[in-house]
Amino acid sequence: MAPRSVDGTRLPGAQHPSAVEIDAARRALDLAARGPETGPNPRVGAVLLSPDGTVLGEGFHRGAGTPHAEVAALEDARARGAQVRGATAVVTLEPCRHRGRTGPCTRALLDAGVARVVLGVPDPTAAAGGGAAELRAAGVDVVEGALREEGEELLRVWLRSMRRGRPFVTLKIATTLDGRVSAADGSSRWITSAAARAHAHSVRSRVDAIAVGTGTALGDDPELTARTADGGLAPHQPLRVVVGRREVPEAARLHGPGGELVRLSSQDPAEVLASLWEREVRHLLVEGGPVLTTAFLRAGLVDEVHAYVAPVLLGAGRPVVGDLGIGTLADALRLRTVEVRHLDPDALLVARPQEV
Structure with missing residues (x-):
């Protein structure tokens, strides 16, 4: 059994999301649903948690050219005066690793000192996919599949479009x-x-x-x-x-x-x-x-x-x-x-x- 802290959250290195992280994943999905259904980009939500499970910041992607959910959550945490180094990022979609209209989310998470990433749906695109592997290579604990079925349903149109080209x-x-x-x-x-x-x-x-x-x-x-x-x-x-x-x-x-x-x-x-x-x-x-x-x-x-x-x-x-x-x-x-x-x-x- 993976180690737990006294409040029930899983300790760093745990290979499954904790109950607190699952709750954050549900919140991230609610945030993602606020994003626009139209446009080339997916709807994504993110929640940042402290090691004791406190919400430090949250955000969602508002459309092409705007900050991605991870960056929006980091900005929200900074606006609250929260310390994000060592935090856990709970994200509905695998953080991207490419530079488009905005920079790569993997880089933003690494620069912020995020220690753990819990994600729902792998990114199927050649350009943006692979973020989980990049984060792991940099020493970040990465857990995949948190509420994946719900995430797949939210992104059903976008995912099929990406997979079919x-x-x-x-x-x-x-x-x-x-x-x-x-x-x-x-x-x-x-x-x-x-x-x-x-x-x-x-x-x-x-x-x-x-x-x-x-x-x-x-x-x-x-x-x-x-x-x-x-x-x-x-x-x-x-x-x-x-x-x-x-x-x-x-x-x-x-x-x-x-x-x-x-x-x-x-x-x-x-x-x-x-x-x-x-x-x-x-x-x-x-x-x-x-x-x-x-x-x-x-x-x-x-x-x-x-x-x-x-x-x-x-x-x-x-x-x-x-x-x-x-x-x-x-x-x-x-x-x-x-x-x-x-x-x-x-x-x-x-x-x-x-x-x-």
Whole structure:
């Protein structure tokens, strides 16, 4: 059994987090959740503990170009007049070891004299990963895996994006009970209710970009903005991406207030994702219509589906998905339901491919 101090905290060199460190890890996750869901960087929280378990400082990453969580926690401790030499840093994600917009967190921790680091999730990126090994090589006690499952869930979108080297793709569809996105005469507004649309706007406010095809851009003349409950523009506006070779008319509402309009003259979903990756898009919301929806599904590039279903029957009209090249039920694209939510009078089903 690893040695413990009289107050129950583990002594330096212990290979498992103490109860006090686990509590700090929960606090670090709460702090991390305050960070922005958009942008190229992950949400990270950090708590600094004295050897007796007292909180010396805490912080979280507020977005690209701002101090990382470890540095924010060190700054908080200094502002409190706390002595951090010999402290333990509890961090939700492995401290980075690279210099980007800010310096490496490993260097900041070493310069501050931190003696122990308890981390949750290993960093999967080639540039930033390896911080734990660097800290160990410098003599710091490092313990990995503290509340890792919770940390992985918080960082699920960012982690999958980093591991795949492309944006995480959420596919949004809004259909009748019989799978139609428009009636026989082409009318489609509104299939779902105000409650469902309000939820969809909240999702828009948490992604980096929204994509539609030129057919939707020309036929529906959407704004592709994220709106608040009172109808105003949300503080964060995602990029508005139009995929296809037809031009967007100058009078289109896509040129109005909202996120930057990005035109991608491609019909290849992989090319679209590669272009958006270069723009630091890590989470893309695909809103259709059926042509773009089908293209992303056929390419196997959908990570999550948000299906808003209205208790409405049309019996005719355009289906939500076209030909996926599936000839038999045994080859069907099967998803795993992870959430069902009632959005009066509609329902939202969130599902992911089986391997996600």
